[in-house]
Amino acid sequence: MLEDYKKRTPKSEKLWFRANKVFAGGVNHNIRNFGMLSAGAYPPYIKSGKGSRIWDVDGNEYIDWWMTHYSDILGHCHRSIVSALRAQLEECIHIGALNEHQVKFAEELQEAIPFLQKMRFCTTGSEATMYGTRLARLFTGRKLVAKARGGWHGGNDAVGFHVSHPYDDEPYYNGLSFDFNDAESVTSLLKQHGKEIAAIIVEPVMGAAGGIPPTDGFLSFLREETEKRDILLIFDEIITGFRLSYGSAGSNIFGVEPDLLTLGKIVAGGMPFGLYGGREDIMGLAAPGAKGGRWVGGGTFSSHPLSMTAGLATLAELKNRTSQYTQLSQKGNRFKQKLNEAFDNVGSNNLATGFGSILFISCLSKRIDEPLTGTKVGDVFDHQKQDLFQAYLMEMGIFGYHGLGAMSFVHSDEDLDKTLLCAENAASKLLGNE
Ligand SMILES: Cc1ncc(COP(=O)(O)O)c(C=O)c1O
Structure with missing residues (x-):
């Protein structure tokens, strides 16, 4: 062979x-x-x-x-994405200033996912989960971030641990893990660290861990347990978003709304893109000069016109499906x-x-x-x-x-x-x- x-x-x-x-x-x-x-x-x-x-x-x-x-x-x-990109190339590649497309794109996304009360765009999914977890730490004043073993949320230090079995690597920075679909493993983690955990981040259907769907009620269990303890729930929908329905799989398919959401991949039609967003009170900490805020965001290529136009063309194609x-x-x-x-x-x-x-x-x-x-x-x-x-x-x-x-x-x-x-x-x- x-x-x-x-x-x-x-x-x-x-x-x-x-x-x-x-x-x-x-x-x-x-x-x-x-x-x-x-x-x-x-x-x-x-x-x-x-x-x-x-x-x-x-x-x-x-x-x-x-x-x-x-x-x-x-x-x-896809024809319409290629022609949108061609048309944008005639205007400019990237200026590094504001463009109209980003506003339209965010409006479309908010219409599809109403709990995205406020959002920010970045260039990759790894940045989106980095900023999402940073905001959770700022908002709660707590240090720990917990994730499901085997979950891949990108290569940043906040979530890039316990990806590969046997999940015994030392987290780079204040990380904990539990087993997806295992309520006992979550409960025992929360018993020990509930007051120190800023956020739990999970994919509604685990991707890199082996394509693992949630058991009935597992996501709502996470929702209830996090709410009880003022822990933020982050759904990483970089794979599931706009793949299982037009919008968030967490809310459209499994009936659970997180506090924060990350998106990427499909949303920008194959161009580099990431998004973190959700509750307005949390996202407010990302605004320049916000009381209690720290530096969140940036990125030379955030809201790149080519990603925005490819994203708009993609959503237009997906919207009525x-x-x-x-x-x-x-x-x-x-x-x-x-x-x-x-x-x-x-x-x-x-x-x-x-x-x-x-x-x-x-x-x-x-x-x-x-x-x-x-x-x-x-x-x-x-x-x-x-x-x-x-x-x-x-x-x-x-x-x-x-x-x-x-x-x-x-x-x-x-x-x-x-x-x-x-x-x-x-x-x-x-x-x-x-
Ligand atoms: C669920 C999930 N989150 C985050 C990421 C990281 O996204 P990116 O590769 O755009 O940095 C990925 C990438 O595969 C992913 O599958």
């Missing part, structure tokens, strides 16, 4: 050789260094994308499930079920997880029961098999990370059928059946 791959990807191999001379680990995002590395291979370099398909520099075509880290729900290079969102989620759930049936058929422990259009496949050393938690998945996660599974899929023309990725509005039945067949085939190969 390695020999075949090398034959098909000579340009990627040359680029990878050069990349390792200039980048630590050859990449600028850790997960992009790809599961074939341990077998002596290298990642494909991607040149272009259209709809659900992408092409590497050697001309190989892939069905893309990664979809720009879950951002491209409309498919790659209420029934299509439902269909997409149903299609995602059905696909997940079919994947699990296929894994059962070949006797594989692989598990497809997720919620609606969020789709993960984890290679596990043994089966686990619901409810899923970051620790439960981490305990039995087989990294070597996962790498090989990704490599097999890639070889068959399926591109994804974390086992798969996210379904977009443009993934066709043909894309799904081919992916299902390849996933079954790859699972079977992992068992040594071919």
Whole structure:
């Protein structure tokens, strides 16, 4: 397989050789260094994308499930986003002053998510969670931030800990963790530290931890427990926002409103973007000169006109898709079920997880029961098999990370059928059946 791959990807191999001379680990995002590395291979370099398909520099075509880290729900290079960007480029790239688009964009977002009483834009999701947790500390006068084990909220020091199993790294700065879907683990943490915790930050559906949906009532339990103790609840909806419905999954799908919210990815149509916002009394501390406030915000590229215009074009496309969102989620759930049936058929422990259009496949050393938690998945996660599974899929023309990725509005039945067949085939190969 390695020999075949090398034959098909000579340009990627040359680029990878050069990349390792200039980048630590050859990449600028850790997960992009790809599961074939341990077998002596290298990642494909991607040149272009259209709809659900992408092409590497050697001309190989892939069905893309990664979809720009879950951002491209409309498919790659959607017509209206490209034309909005072209029109903006004729005006300016970025001036570093105010622009009209940012006001319109914020108004649209507030209309979609009314509890965003006030918001701030930044350039990445990592900045959004950094500023969100900073505001929580300022507002409550408390130091600790708690997160769910396995959760990825970006690379900043406030939340970039206990991401990888066994979650025993020393937090950089005043951090604690608990298990998602495990009320006991939350209660025991709150018993010990309830008075020192400024905020609990969670994704309504956990992403990088393995596509873990909340059990019934878990998010409302977090809401009640935080409210009782004057702890702020932050929903990190950088993946779930505008993916499961038009707006916040926390409130639209699970019926829970947080105090603060972070958004990114989908919202700006594939351009760099982050947002933190929510209750006006908390967000007021971000205003210049606010009593009790500290420096919050900044960023040379915040409210970049290209991100604003791509975001406006994206929201215009998504706004009237209420029934299509439902269909997409149903299609995602059905696909997940079919994947699990296929894994059962070949006797594989692989598990497809997720919620609606969020789709993960984890290679596990043994089966686990619901409810899923970051620790439960981490305990039995087989990294070597996962790498090989990704490599097999890639070889068959399926591109994804974390086992798969996210379904977009443009993934066709043909894309799904081919992916299902390849996933079954790859699972079977992992068992040594071919
Ligand atoms: C839930 C979640 N929060 C935060 C981030 C960080 O966002 P960014 O990569 O834009 O810094 C990510 C990125 O993958 C994410 O999935």
